[in-house]
Amino acid sequence: MSSSSSPATDQPAGGDAAGAAETATEKRHIRIFDTTLRDGEQSPGASMNLSEKLEVAHHLADLGVDIIEAGFPIASPGDFESVRQIAESIDKSTICGLARCSEKDILRAADAIAPAQQGRIHVFLATSAIHREFKLRMTPDEIVRRAVEGVKLARSRCEDIEFSPEDACRTEHDFLCRVVEAAIDAGATTINVPDTVGYITPEEVFKIFQMLRNRVPNIDKAVLSTHCHDDLGMAVANSLAAVAAGAGQIECTINGIGERAGNAALEEVVMAMKTRSDFYQTTTRIDSKRLVPVSRLVSKVTGINVQRNKAIVGRNAFAHESGIHQDGMLKERSTYEIMSPEEVGFVKTDLVLGKHSGxxxxxxxxxxxxxxxxxxxxxxxxxxxxxxxxxxxxxxxxxxxxxxxxxxxxKSEGQAWSLVNYEVTSKTGQTPRVKLTLSDGNEEKSAEVAEGDGPIDAAFWAVEQITGIDLICKEFRVRSATLGRDAIGEVNLEVEHKGKLYRGVGVSTDSVESTILAMLNAINRIAGGAA
Ligand SMILES: CC(=O)SCCNC(=O)CCNC(=O)[C@H](O)C(C)(C)COP(=O)(O)OP(=O)(O)OC[C@H]1O[C@@H](n2cnc3c(N)ncnc32)[C@H](O)[C@@H]1OP(=O)(O)O
Ligand SMILES: CC(C)C(=O)C(=O)O
Structure with missing residues (x-):
């Protein structure tokens, strides 16, 4: 796609080695708005506890993300607290809280981001006919009035206000222009144009952004932003089409996690703009060498694995399997590599640690x-x-x-169960037996059970008996953290307790121990209230 705002060069494609020259045009800065902690956390089963959210937020700030959407403060006391603590401890990025167009949401978001050096309130209200009629039951006039009231209230508490007409891409163009103009007049400084249901195509996104830039008289007073979902697998392509049509901000998540099929993947939009800066003529503040570590962290704390062939951060993203490719790589890497693994943070390890390391x-x-x-x-x-x-x-x-x-x-709050010791006996044809001692932080408690289909099942029974917490196991995954027979086994659990899902992770070279540790991690989340 070419446009006046994204001049493609007439150089041959293929990176430096192929001789593509950059034009002298000054590059446009694109703001990266990361919503891993808000929309990303809306992925089923991806809830994070407070310490996990803080860790991810610090990594995002170090990565160079301009705006971190840290949560939806009205959603729960835990969400409020995590947004507040992130706002308190991070000064390198703007910290944003989401709010519906309602007074209580906006005031709660304002309080949560109050400690931030740079804070933003993100107010949203759906504008499409389907959402207006069936979900909100509001007339077009009511939508405009509520949007204006919401933005004005938010602006009375914070200078930096983003407004999102939810489901914008399925909204009638005349009405979308009317709402956007009113929101900017009311004080919105960023206008986000979400493709809430992942329905739009790149060509259509391009036209919507062009249309808004041509038809909304005050559009220059706000930064235009894109927020795409991946239901048809087009979130990244759509985000880049929006940039080509003049968007100045991309909303995205690490590994593309998010509601349903997810959001645009941060690492993909960033590396597309970096690798093809000759085409997009844009820059970001992202330190690309941190992409792989932050991807691994988010995968670990959410329990959502990154597929091997995932662009940029997947284990196979730089693996060359076939002979002709390997031959080309040996002669000149740029024959088959458009960016280097080191550039996105894959590291070559020459230092192996062992028992004598400090x-x-x-x-x-x-x-x-x-x-x-x-x-x-x-x-x-x-x-x-x-x-x-x-x-x-x-x-x-x-x-x-x-x-x-x-x-x-x-690192979860409140009472923390920990493993003291265990013994397991398992023989062919016999019921397994587990002797287990746990500590609840004050005293040690023991149980001995002879029950279950195998030692892991028996461990479940013993942990339940000691803690008094019933768990229904929904998912149980064991993977080895490294190669070799002596590798650490990592157990990822999803369990249900009183109708809610909780995750747990445990690592050990012994799979029964990993299971017990994963169960205790889930139980400590139940006690700490983090799903
Ligand atoms: C597109 C997005 O991703 S938006 C973000 C979605 N994320 C989430 O919903 C996660 C967090 N959500 C929650 O914890 C809960 O839904 C809460 C706390 C926000 C609200 O819970 P409840 O008060 O029980 O409302 P519930 O979720 O059942 O319904 C949502 C209500 O908000 C209304 N609503 C939805 N969007 C908006 C909006 N932008 N502005 C004003 N009201 C809205 C709905 O019409 C509905 O109102 P009704 O109950 O009068 O019909
Ligand atoms: C709140 C908005 C931006 C959203 O998440 C969506 O529309 O998908």
């Missing part, structure tokens, strides 16, 4: 993987590292990531 080497390795370990946190991970190093000869990056993730996920 804190400095561990902290350094963790830093390369994107984690800043210090103080008590470093000490706790170091202790786990030494226990592991006694069992395994060599400790790989995957092991370190698994230990750090366990540390982040384990």
């Amino acid at each position: 804190r400095a080497a561990l902290a350094d390795r963790a830093k390369t993987l994107g984690f800043h370990l210090e103080g008590e946190e470093l000490q706790r991970v170091f202790e786990q590292f030494k226990v592991l190093a006694d069992k395994k000869k060599e400790i790989y990056d995957g092991d370190i990531m698994a230990l750090v993730q366990q540390e982040i996920s384990g």
